[in-house]
Amino acid sequence: MADKERGNVEVVIAGAGPAGLVMALTLARYGIEVLVAEKRPRVSTLSRALVVSTRSMEILRSWGLADAVRAGAADVVPRGWVTPALASGEGREFPLGYPTSEEAARVSPAAPAWVPQDHLEPMLLARLREAASVEVRFGSRLVGVEQDAGGVRAILHDEDGGRARTLRALYVVGADGAHSTVREQLGIGLDGSPVRGGYYGVQFRAPLAAFLDGRRYGLNVITDPAASGILTPRGPGDRWHYGREHRPGQVPLVDRTTEQLTELIAAAAGVRGLRPRIESVSEFGFAAQVAERFRAGRGFLVGDAAHQMTPRGGTGMNTAIHDGYDLGWKLAWVLRGWAGDGLLHSYEAERRPVALHNVERSADPNGARCTPEEALPWDLNGRLAHHWLTRNGLTVSTLDLLGDGITVLSDPGRADPHEPPAIPRVHAPVTTHVLPPEIARALGVPPGGARVLRPDGRDLRPGGRDLPREATEATETV
Template identity: 50%
Template sequence: MRVLVVGAGPAGLTTAVTIARYGVPVLLVERRADTTSLPRATAVSTRTMELFRSWGIEERVRAAGPDVSWQARVARNLTAPDGVVADIGFPTREQALAVSPTWPACVPQDALEEVLLEHLRGFPNVRVHQATEVTDLHDGPGGPGGTVLARLRDRRTDVSRIVAAAYVVGADGPRSVVRDAAGIGTEGPGVLADYSSTMFHAPLWEHLGERRHGIYPLTDPAVSGVLLPAGGDRWVYGRETDGRDGTVDLLRAATGVADLRPRITREARFTFTVRLAQRYRTGRMFLAGDAAHQITPRGGTGMNTAIHDGHDLGWKLAWVLLGWAGPQLLDTYETERRPVGLRNAARSAQPDGSYRAAAGELANDLGGRLPHAWLDRDGTPVSTLDLLGPRSTLLVGPRYTGSVTAGDAPPGRGDGRPARRGAGRRAAAAPRRPARRRAGSTSPGGRRREPSALAAGSACGWRRPGRHTAPAARRAGCGRRSAAPTGRSRAARPAGRTARAHLRRCRTGRASGPRPGTERRAWRRRTSRRRTPTGTSGRPAR
């Protein structure tokens, strides 16, 4: 069953790419006929560049914007010689490379969307429909097999059709149709200020020399605002709305270049707004990006927060649909991402929200991801982050002496059933430590039985981490995991017949084994009828 992603901004494109990498069908719809033509956000954080690096598009993304240092140069105007460099929460290249294999980039949003969309179209399991909007959504019953019905309308032909999806991701902006259909409200201070922006082209880099930064705040009261590089010779001049248009004289004063001949291409008005969705999910409908949180440009966290939303939600949806995890995994999306949206929205609401020390904000940006360290692979330096694949990854040290076991367990749906055909087998990223338990044990009646280190009451879960500690059980491919300490006493272990039956089921994939608690009861019932007569030895009496 496919996933319907509504909106082809940074959040929607990231969600679609992440899901598509797992081979899950994706339908992406966007009401615009093309990607945005506005630079909008330009800050691409360290963690965001790490994600692009893992997709193999880091260099393409970085080439789409100017090479700058992500610090602010505060001065009277753009070319004033007495400016001051200030931290705005992004590390320098040197600071980033101490904890990451990459560093922040300055890429306008319109250029970034083009790169992401081109990358997304390269997946055979993805369909992209532009100039298409969602007009109605109906969330069907929950549980396995549930679907969401969506009515789509082609804005060019006015033809409507209905599609079904396992899940819907609303990444359709602050006036989200998906959020309204899900019945999710918003909270927050709302509109904070009105701003104007002027987009223009002018050869300003030749006047700056080595003073290449990601943002230039202007302190002259007559031109108070910011200048942002937006790729090539394109710039954006933003300021609080004061009734003046971005005239040539105003741009000359803001840049400090008296004979500047700018080519003005666009004037726009926008608001600084802070709002947060009360929930990120209702049933099978999820929110990401501006549909979940509106964040002002202060701090440059808005687009990065949206991209991180899409990545987090995308891999979780893929894992659930492939049966690698249960649907409870999806509950963690709101638990993990909403506090991040709340923190970044609160920062952007502060008048001085742009200015933060790089160290603290870098830690927030990286979150709890695996620490970066350079490793040597046949003479080539490799980051620990480069070793991570789409599935679970085990990292071991150079002194590890175990053997590599690829495909050591059959795939599953997360509820004990085998995965559907074509889901593939699990590939171990590193050797598994050999078991230290002996291969078998003797039953109370003296008979040899199949080994099992599971405590009574354990549940079978093919794709859960953990295996029987006995080699024979591992060879059987059983993915059961004990819910109690493993087999310290005979009374806590299943009888041999039950163990053999469980292993046969796991080999064939026809069943998930006895229900929790039945193994202990089965052993007690059998042993109560198998008392060995006093003074005899050998097998118990029947």
């Protein structure tokens, strides 16, 4: 292991939000030496994002974290409800792009979970603390990045004591949010609208379940002009969030007294005399922007540093999670000598189109209203189809066959179905699975052939972008 005190690690990640934590966890699986520097003194205590998508749950499930995630989930239907007040009994349902458990079961071994960000982040951090190759340093702000042919110099400033230190690394990753220092240091600009509005939120506790009459939706749009806004459950108990966009002439929620907030929440709930216990009041601006580039030399951007979205559609945190996972395994392959630098070019090529789509959706006033059929392809992003099969006496998903290296799914009719195909100059370990004929057909494995897959379940041959040129021809003939 590199000596972190002397300042030598393989990857420095600025930011310990969902993107940075997921990326660090992905790198840790490969034993990559990582320092995560987070300017905050601790992980977020605000619930903020509140839904973990189907694909995000698949990633977390593959790490054995699905049950821990669902322990903090609200029991809701992942749809919206438009109503004058929560307890009015009147309203209409609308889709949010997330499938129900029954709908998800047709395409995935995992269903989305209505989980607040302040449950997810501590859980990810706890798992990361178990990784011997990763150090997470809170109260440490990255203030400078310098690159040369051999690596990067990251300048860190400790918030407690004001001490500066220089860290030498091979790569630096900006997971440091909308006002990313890494993005600024890399000289990368933003495309899109810098300010789309302001959002105010009140986190509180109140026994509202008794007034729902069985209607437990993930998002409740309150239309009463006196209390218009959004009411959302945050977790399995009586914790809720009331939020609204700022409108000219309104007194911001952060400037209202506790009594005024109590009256506003009671009106939105439609419960006279309700006395909620207010935990916090917050505000933030939101934008719809995408970085001009996701990479500059040995520096990369993930999450809000690479793209900023409004709350509409609930895709911001999930896009960030997928960024961290995607760049994580690709960077690990390169650092382990399993693939050349060309693999890293595929990060922006594959992630930026998804980010652009989700940013545009969030900028649309009706962007939250989306059917699962429309949203799921962007979430699953071309990964291997899910089917159940039996392996060693256990029922598993086809996604469970994927490993951290190359996975070969072989048709039983191949001349030697257990023999992995030759992939020149790609040195990742190969695991081969011979499939039952009906599963092979369902997955599009050609008769007598095989599919060669990456850790994310996509084919290891998208136009040769993710393989050295010498390997492309051999892989295409598999």
